[in-house]
Amino acid sequence: NAKAQEIPPIEVYTPKIYGAANQNWCVAQSKNSHIYVANNQGLLEFNGAKWHLHPSPNETIVRSVTVIDDLIYTGCTNEFGYWQRNEFGLLYYTSLSKKLEIEFLEGEEFWNIVTLDDYILFQSLKRIYIYDKSTQSYSFIDSNTIIYKMFKVDGSIYFQKTKDGLYKIENGNSILISDSPVLKDNLLVNIFKRDEALLIETESAGFYTLNNDSLSKWGISANKIPQSGVYRSTQLQDGSFIIGTRSDGIIHLTSNGEVNNHINIVNGLSNNTIHHIFEDAENNIWLALDNGINCINIK
Numbered sequence: 001n002a003k004a005q006e007i008p009p010i011e012v013y014t015p016k017i018y019g020a021a022n023q024n025w026c027v028a029q030s031k032n033s034h035i036y037v038a039n040n041q042g043l044l045e046f047n048g049a050k051w052h053l054h055p056s057p058n059e060t061i062v063r064s065v066t067v068i069d070d071l072i073y074t075g076c077t078n079e080f081g082y083w084q085r086n087e088f089g090l091l092y093y094t095s096l097s098k099k100l101e102i103e104f105l106e107g108e109e110f111w112n113i114v115t116l117d118d119y120i121l122f123q124s125l126k127r128i129y130i131y132d133k134s135t136q137s138y139s140f141i142d143s144n145t146i147i148y149k150m151f152k153v154d155g156s157i158y159f160q161k162t163k164d165g166l167y168k169i170e171n172g173n174s175i176l177i178s179d180s181p182v183l184k185d186n187l188l189v190n191i192f193k194r195d196e197a198l199l200i201e202t203e204s205a206g207f208y209t210l211n212n213d214s215l216s217k218w219g220i221s222a223n224k225i226p227q228s229g230v231y232r233s234t235q236l237q238d239g240s241f242i243i244g245t246r247s248d249g250i251i252h253l254t255s256n257g258e259v260n261n262h263i264n265i266v267n268g269l270s271n272n273t274i275h276h277i278f279e280d281a282e283n284n285i286w287l288a289l290d291n292g293i294n295c296i297n298i299k
């Protein structure tokens with residue numbers, strides 16, 4: 001199929017171009033269409049023409065970024081908070097964790113920030129802090145094993161305790177949804193809504209569908225790839241999926257799980273290790289890479 005082999009245009013931003021460290025971890029976008037990237041050195045801001053680095057608030061790696069209303073939330077080591085504009089249009093930082101007087105575990109890094117109603121959830125590998133904006137207070141969920149990732153699906157928050165199972169957060173408590181061996185023994189990369197079921201993507205064992213209590217393999221051709229393991233993925237607005245691998249670029253799947261395209265360093269990406277995938281308002285795909293940032297014009 002000649003059409004499927006066509007590689008869409010890729011804009012490559014090297015560390016030299018954006019003026020910060022090689023490694024990027026997360027991408028978000030504000031209402032005014034600025035792109036924000038969590039970088040080892042701080043928060044990168046791109047207004048479509050120029051890049052600007054806002055140094056990390058405590059000189060640690062910024063791992064996560066998300067825009068909630070007009071605030072840009074970031075998480076780094078033993079620190080999370082938000083950036084906002086002053087009257088001169090410059091971003092300045094407020095530490096939410098200091099305001100809340102949070103006592104962190106040693107070296108706690110925040111990999112994920114998700115909002116739901118009046119709550120903002122900050123996920124480290126050991127805890128999920130739940131910040132209540134209306135009361136300006138917080139609670140947290142603890143885990144004896146690693147909390148690998150946290151997912152927002154259809155107005156609910158799910159997370160995996162490795163070797164333990166899949167949990168859902170309800171009223172600030174964690175409820176076990178399934179402790180099927182598949183969900184205990186595999187790292188879960190993402191969870192999507194598919195019909196009335198949950199579509200669960202694992203790092204190296206493909207996709208599974210969880211319908212009430214029954215877990216079944218999603219029988220698609222793409223289950224056979226990739227060898228290097230999946231690190232991140234996202235479902236695009238058109239229903240298709242972008243799978244980001246640990247060392248083999250990205251794979252674009254149709255909504256039915258057919259492989260549409262495989263883009264890696266051989267055909268245009270500047271790096272094969274995908275740390276994050278983000279679809280912007282214009283349907284461009286931004287990739288936070290182990291070395292650099294790429295933007296794919298998929299349309």
